[in-house]
Amino acid sequence: MNNIQQQQKVIIACAWSHVFLFVVSTRSMASKTQVGFIGLGNMGNPMAKNLLKHGYPIIATDVFPESCKEVQELGAQIVDNPAEVADKADRIITMLPSTPNVIDVYTGPNGILKKVKKGSLLIDSSTIDPSVSKEVAAASEKMGAVFMDAPVSGGVGAASSAKLTFMVGGAEAEFTAAKELLSCMGANVVYCGQVGTGQAAKICNNMLLAIGMIGTSETMNLGIRLGLDPKLLAKILNMSSGRCWSSDTYNPVPGVVEGVPSGNNYQGGFGTQLMAKDLGLAQNTATNTKTPVPLGSLAHQIYRMMCARGYASKDFSSVFQFLREEEG
Amino acid sequence: MNNIQQQQKVIIACAWSHVFLFVVSTRSMASKTQVGFIGLGNMGNPMAKNLLKHGYPIIATDVFPESCKEVQELGAQIVDNPAEVADKADRIITMLPSTPNVIDVYTGPNGILKKVKKGSLLIDSSTIDPSVSKEVAAASEKMGAVFMDAPVSGGVGAASSAKLTFMVGGAEAEFTAAKELLSCMGANVVYCGQVGTGQAAKICNNMLLAIGMIGTSETMNLGIRLGLDPKLLAKILNMSSGRCWSSDTYNPVPGVVEGVPSGNNYQGGFGTQLMAKDLGLAQNTATNTKTPVPLGSLAHQIYRMMCARGYASKDFSSVFQFLREEEG
Amino acid sequence: MNNIQQQQKVIIACAWSHVFLFVVSTRSMASKTQVGFIGLGNMGNPMAKNLLKHGYPIIATDVFPESCKEVQELGAQIVDNPAEVADKADRIITMLPSTPNVIDVYTGPNGILKKVKKGSLLIDSSTIDPSVSKEVAAASEKMGAVFMDAPVSGGVGAASSAKLTFMVGGAEAEFTAAKELLSCMGANVVYCGQVGTGQAAKICNNMLLAIGMIGTSETMNLGIRLGLDPKLLAKILNMSSGRCWSSDTYNPVPGVVEGVPSGNNYQGGFGTQLMAKDLGLAQNTATNTKTPVPLGSLAHQIYRMMCARGYASKDFSSVFQFLREEEG
Amino acid sequence: MNNIQQQQKVIIACAWSHVFLFVVSTRSMASKTQVGFIGLGNMGNPMAKNLLKHGYPIIATDVFPESCKEVQELGAQIVDNPAEVADKADRIITMLPSTPNVIDVYTGPNGILKKVKKGSLLIDSSTIDPSVSKEVAAASEKMGAVFMDAPVSGGVGAASSAKLTFMVGGAEAEFTAAKELLSCMGANVVYCGQVGTGQAAKICNNMLLAIGMIGTSETMNLGIRLGLDPKLLAKILNMSSGRCWSSDTYNPVPGVVEGVPSGNNYQGGFGTQLMAKDLGLAQNTATNTKTPVPLGSLAHQIYRMMCARGYASKDFSSVFQFLREEEG
Structure with a gap:
């Protein structure tokens, strides 16, 4: 896909903001700028570490402060809540246990969408109901951000060895940007279609x-x-x-x-x-x-x-x- | 059970007997002697043809005379019922639609066991209840014959192209003899264990x-x-x-x-x-x-x-x- | 939550308050004041008619204007949307096809809760997910209204002949007030427990x-x-x-x-x-x-x-x- | 049903033997002659006792001799095997744990059918496969005996208090004779149709x-x-x-x-x-x-x-x- 097609696609999806287009390209080019990571449990922890290994500065948070220790020692910056992550990073990965956590982390009072920057790329690797992925995507779009669902197959072992498979749903134009990050954590990154199809x-x-x-x-x-x-x-x-x-x-x-x-x-x-x-x-x-x-x-x-x-x-x-x- | 039958029983159980080896080798060496085939339906027909192709003279029967035509034209001898097949061949293959047919073909009034020769090898490729295979095997053993179950996987196409898989249950000592015939009709012949395990x-x-x-x-x-x-x-x-x-x-x-x-x-x-x-x-x-x-x-x-x-x-x-x- | 709302909340929880009794009795004594009815489908239509037969003035609405004709001819006043019903009646019955309709009728832009009066009694006879009943009850409570779930058993015939069974969940103190209306439409009105247990x-x-x-x-x-x-x-x-x-x-x-x-x-x-x-x-x-x-x-x-x-x-x-x- | 109808019905069902008809009526009239009982387990024991209470002399057997003690003390005559029961009684009730036991008790080497008298009434109260009931009935008919299946509902308590329900399959003409005995042991005796329908x-x-x-x-x-x-x-x-x-x-x-x-x-x-x-x-x-x-x-x-x-x-x-x- 050449550059003009990419622009058009974004335009069709978003249709209203020069700033946005600008931000998108900024994001893609500056690939080693900060990446947000929310959810540092059994899966999120090794995933975040793999991003660190690839040289990405990490801004992270988790409801359990003790979960943050390990990545903090490896250089990650820990902040208080998802909104603060969104304030500092325009690419964010979330890895949460279940649907209500995702709703809260994105749309809650200290959620990502409270402070999300226009043009941000939000990638949710939790396994949740695809209809919720669609709702969060719609809410993100209203804030000028792009949401993709990217649940994984493979367990803790695959997370540690960066052998996960990511199944990605969302705007095809954003897939390259998502893949750049996801391929640090997994061996396969498969584009599945519109938002929710990764979950599906x-x-x-x-x-x-x-x-x-x-x-x-x-x-x-x-x-x-x-x-x-x-x-x-x-x-x-x-x-x-x-x-x-x-x-x-x-x-x-x-x-x-x-x-x-x-x-x-x-x-x-x-x-x-x-x-x-x-x-x-x-x-x-x-x-x-x-x-x-x-x-x-x-x-x-x-x-x-x-x-x-x-x-x-x-x-x-x-x-x-x-x-x-x-x-x- | 008379004395000779009893011997046969011991023979089957204890594979090192010379008598037993003699009986087996009689059968095995004369490999292009007649083979009986009972059940010439969609599966049995192409299976019998493949035996004919390999040079085995066939003595066959089926309850539907019209099913016999094709193999007859290819040189098979058609007889009236299973007992007559058993009278003329000491290796018999049966391929029947269901459990009651198998019971009838083996133990019925004109069944194989009415005229089976001592030392005969009886191979049933029908798919039936393994407990019935065991019963027929026991009844065959009483008559001095060896019964093996050898159901197939693969359909009519595999039967025509001799690509069936046979799963064989019965005395391991007889497996070589069975495989000689079955490999004319199939690509895989797998020994599964005691009688009934092929069905299983x-x-x-x-x-x-x-x-x-x-x-x-x-x-x-x-x-x-x-x-x-x-x-x-x-x-x-x-x-x-x-x-x-x-x-x-x-x-x-x-x-x-x-x-x-x-x-x-x-x-x-x-x-x-x-x-x-x-x-x-x-x-x-x-x-x-x-x-x-x-x-x-x-x-x-x-x-x-x-x-x-x-x-x-x-x-x-x-x-x-x-x-x-x-x-x- | 302002002071009056807070009082209302206490009132609901603690059934002995004089203020509470006052509010309830206002509603209960004036038993032939207007009753709202939302959802005039196959079930709602005969139910609303039975209320009319018992002398209750009805204020009704339905997304399909033609559904309103029959009860209108029998004397019901038809308004544009649920909010308007809530503006005019402090006892409202809803009978809707499924969960999303209930959410919309109560919490949507023209929903009941937009104009509900403090102390109103809201009875939902739709069959929906009990967890949604609880959410709507909580939202109603915030507005100072009481929500009860009261799904029915018995079909259109029972609805016409006022032989329905109502299974009612909600504050026990409100059950008498609910029963007054429900018994015009049904033969059995059973109190099941807290909000959602009617649905359960x-x-x-x-x-x-x-x-x-x-x-x-x-x-x-x-x-x-x-x-x-x-x-x-x-x-x-x-x-x-x-x-x-x-x-x-x-x-x-x-x-x-x-x-x-x-x-x-x-x-x-x-x-x-x-x-x-x-x-x-x-x-x-x-x-x-x-x-x-x-x-x-x-x-x-x-x-x-x-x-x-x-x-x-x-x-x-x-x-x-x-x-x-x-x-x- | 009057007497002529009864005779006709028997004739239609059996159609071939004056002796048989004579024997049948002999059996029915002499109602307090010996009754055989085979299977004195948890259910059979109280059932046999109830027959004794009603004055029927009992001839019984069970594979476990200790199961016989109690009824023996109450006056039952214990014999060695089912064939001996059939030798002495022309009405026999069997109450056995499962299908193989029934096959053995009726058709085994010491089974009922080895010595059954023409015209005998054989009632099986075991719960077994209805197709086996039909087979045993056919085998009994060959010996000139009538077989009925009469499984029970109700457990040990109902057996003790003679409150069982019997579901009876077999020739309708014999139902009266069967009911005479079964009603000593049960509160309901229901005629279900041809042999096997009781089991069904x-x-x-x-x-x-x-x-x-x-x-x-x-x-x-x-x-x-x-x-x-x-x-x-x-x-x-x-x-x-x-x-x-x-x-x-x-x-x-x-x-x-x-x-x-x-x-x-x-x-x-x-x-x-x-x-x-x-x-x-x-x-x-x-x-x-x-x-x-x-x-x-x-x-x-x-x-x-x-x-x-x-x-x-x-x-x-x-x-x-x-x-x-x-x-x-």
């Missing part, structure tokens, strides 16, 4: 993942009870039409695949509780769009039942354990 | 396949409704943890993958009705072994509902169409 | 109803296929532990019970689409409270699939028809 | 019961979490369309209904394991008849998961406990 892609993937994991667990359990060796069964599935990521890469049966949580008593990995949260988002989205998702819906219920039975913090592949017979 | 592997694979297909259909439908391009969504899933055979090889959304039934109005492929049958077997097996299979169970119900709504003969990927909104 | 009770009932209806349909279909006479099977269920409202009062099999939609090709009654909407509310509520509802969730999906297959406007008992075999 | 009715009832129980548990749990008082919620459901036996008679929430297992830590009542067994029968029957039962199927899976998680011997209403959140 994330939610869709995780719904299918959950279905595949429970399905693999049921299947492995059934096969074992019918006398099949688990490794052999996995091998057969993986060369046949039953193959899926949960059978060939992250098998829930201990000992079938090396280096996955099933081999470590389902410690680490992606918690059942987090999967239940994502399936709740998938369910809400499906309900709101009147889309039937029978297996996705049942997968949600199964992970919800597991949370109620003590599996909340185990890896989501522990559904294999949940389904197994407890007693002889 | 087949049933397990198809249950997970059904779950993956419905899951992929729900996910693609949801993603499309949330504004994602179907090809892009499939690409994202396939590079992420949602990846499965139904998303990357046999995508149910028209236009995403070339050369699959979804691109041809769900004609050809693997019928919904056949999938419902296999899921019924999976369900029965799970019920009998008291194994929870919540998603497999719901997948069965969905394919059953589809059969009730006119989808019986469409490819099983038509669940995507079934779940879509009919009207605005 | 409604949603819970309809979720169990849907489960019972699908369950009864599956059971009747299975029994018929096993050779049981449908009337006899219903009789046996109804004298046993399988008994439920769907089996004994509203049986989905044509001919088993007189005068229900199953006997009239599933015309009339409670539409599949409306049931799907209520199940969507139940699902959202369950998701938000992290409550597992496996059967409720699957019931939602089944009604959603039915909507996608042409059953949207048939009575929800048509699930019996949906599950039946289409062809021999 | 039982299975149908229990499937709907399981659905209603899980549905009620989900609903009560959801309502409680939304702030409703459980007793109030039950009251609302029971006056509305959500009403079912599980909500109004056997509520799974402790304290809502008196004298049910939920009030006694889910001790006593009808075990989860037994419900899982009956749902397995329902599932098998539905699979074999290609009938979709989505909720019945999921109910089966939930009870199966409960068995895997330590609930096997708790009352089936403990699903409420299973679904509740374990921890804050």
Whole structure:
């Protein structure tokens, strides 16, 4: 896309401000100016560190002051709240636990939009309801800022090693600017379409993942009870039409695949509780769009039942354990 | 059970007997002696032809005389019933639509076991309840014959091009003899374990396949409704943890993958009705072994509902169409 | 919040205040003063008429002017928007199709809360998400008004004959005042607890109803296929532990019970689409409270699939028809 | 029904034997001759006692000799096996745990049919697959005997107090004779139709019961979490369309209904394991008849998961406990 096209696209989207166009280009060119980072939890912390490693000055905040220590020691400037971040940085990344946090961080009394500069680029990597992403994008646009949703796949490990996949929704013209930052933190940065489609892609993937994991667990359990060796069964599935990521890469049966949580008593990995949260988002989205998702819906219920039975913090592949017979 | 039968029994159990080796080698060495084939339907017909191509004389039968014509013209000898096949061939392959047919063909009044020769190798490629495979194996053993279950994956196309996968259960000592014949009809011949485990592997694979297909259909439908391009969504899933055979090889959304039934109005492929049958077997097996299979169970119900709504003969990927909104 | 508002707040919380009693009695004693009515659809229309019959002057509005004609001819005064209703009446009933309408009618630019009088009683009979009822109640309280949720069970027929059941949530001290109006339109007015519990009770009932209806349909279909006479099977269920409202009062099999939609090709009654909407509310509520509802969730999906297959406007008992075999 | 009608009906059903007709009437008239009873477990024991109380001499047997003691002390004659019972009694009642036991007791080497007298009336009160009832009936008919299936509803308590409900399938002409005996052990004896329909009715009832129980548990749990008082919620459901036996008679929430297992830590009542067994029968029957039962199927899976998680011997209403959140 050449420069004139880019300008036109921005113009079409925003249509009213020379200042804005100016600011946008300023932002893109001065790539090592300050970047704001809000949300320094298990995921946000290593992500912010990776930005620091790439030489970006960081202005950060988190509701828990102790979460800020580590990045502060590495040189990040810590401020009191999101509004102050927005006051000092025109590119901001947010990584928050759930929908209400995103609403608060953007539109709350000390939220980003209170002090956001025109032309700012706001990238939300939280996993939330795509309809909320759209609402926050609309509110940002009113303030002259650009909002993109960019949820990730890959867990804490991928965040540390900068191997995350980012699924990005928002104005295509801004994708290059977003990718510049996101590629410091991830191995894949995929443009998905209009605002909210990043969330949509994330939610869709995780719904299918959950279905595949429970399905693999049921299947492995059934096969074992019918006398099949688990490794052999996995091998057969993986060369046949039953193959899926949960059978060939992250098998829930201990000992079938090396280096996955099933081999470590389902410690680490992606918690059942987090999967239940994502399936709740998938369910809400499906309900709101009147889309039937029978297996996705049942997968949600199964992970919800597991949370109620003590599996909340185990890896989501522990559904294999949940389904197994407890007693002889 | 007379003395000789008893010996045979010991032989089967204890693979080092000389007598046993003798019987086996008699069969194995004379590899181009007659092979019996029972069941010349859509699958059995091309399978029998592939044996003929490899130079095996065929003695065949089918309840529908017209099904016999084609192989007869290619040189097969047609006889009246399974007992007569067993009278003339000591290696027999059966390919039948369902459990009752298998019971009848083996143990019925004109069944194989009425005239089976001692030491015969009986290979059943039908997809049936593994517990029935075990019963037929026990009945065969009483007559001094060896029974193996060897159901296939791959449809009519794979049967024609000799690209089937055979999943074989039975005495390991007989696997080589079975493989000699099966490899004329298939690209993969996998030893699964004791009698019934071939069926178990087949049933397990198809249950997970059904779950993956419905899951992929729900996910693609949801993603499309949330504004994602179907090809892009499939690409994202396939590079992420949602990846499965139904998303990357046999995508149910028209236009995403070339050369699959979804691109041809769900004609050809693997019928919904056949999938419902296999899921019924999976369900029965799970019920009998008291194994929870919540998603497999719901997948069965969905394919059953589809059969009730006119989808019986469409490819099983038509669940995507079934779940879509009919009207605005 | 100014002083008077604050007092009002205290008043609501502490039911013994003289000021409070004064405000309440002002409203209660003048019982035949004007009542506002917003939403004159299929349900609202006969409800408003019943209030007119009891001698209450009505001030009404609806987004569709033609919906207002009938009650206007019966003497109701029609105004332009909810704010104007609130300007003229201190008791207002709303009966709206869904959550966004309620939000708009109460908090929108021409909403009730723009001109609501202090001490007004606002009763919402729409079926919506209980968390929204709580939010609207809080917003009303800020304006010095009292909000109660009072969704109904019973359809258009019950609305016409004033036989509705109202499930009422809100301050117990206001229940008597609410009941005065609601009992003109219904046979039962049940106090359920704090704001939102009316909705909760409604949603819970309809979720169990849907489960019972699908369950009864599956059971009747299975029994018929096993050779049981449908009337006899219903009789046996109804004298046993399988008994439920769907089996004994509203049986989905044509001919088993007189005068229900199953006997009239599933015309009339409670539409599949409306049931799907209520199940969507139940699902959202369950998701938000992290409550597992496996059967409720699957019931939602089944009604959603039915909507996608042409059953949207048939009575929800048509699930019996949906599950039946289409062809021999 | 007058005498001639009765004779005609028998003639139509049996059509071939004067001896048979003679024997039948002999049997009916001599009502206090010996009655055989096979299966003296928790249910069979009190049932046999009730026959003794009514003056019927009992000839009984059970695989566990110690089960025979009590009825022996009350005057029953104990014999070694079912064949001996059939040798001495021409009316026999069987009450056995599951399908294989029934097959063995009737058709095994020491089974009833080895020595059954022509014209004998064989009544099976076990809960088994209706297709097996039909097979045993056919085998009995070949021996000149009449087989009826007569499974019960009501547990050990109802068996002791002779308050069982019998659902009877078989030749209508024999129903009077069967009822004579069954009414000594039960309060209701319902004729359901041809052989197997008694089982069908039982299975149908229990499937709907399981659905209603899980549905009620989900609903009560959801309502409680939304702030409703459980007793109030039950009251609302029971006056509305959500009403079912599980909500109004056997509520799974402790304290809502008196004298049910939920009030006694889910001790006593009808075990989860037994419900899982009956749902397995329902599932098998539905699979074999290609009938979709989505909720019945999921109910089966939930009870199966409960068995895997330590609930096997708790009352089936403990699903409420299973679904509740374990921890804050």
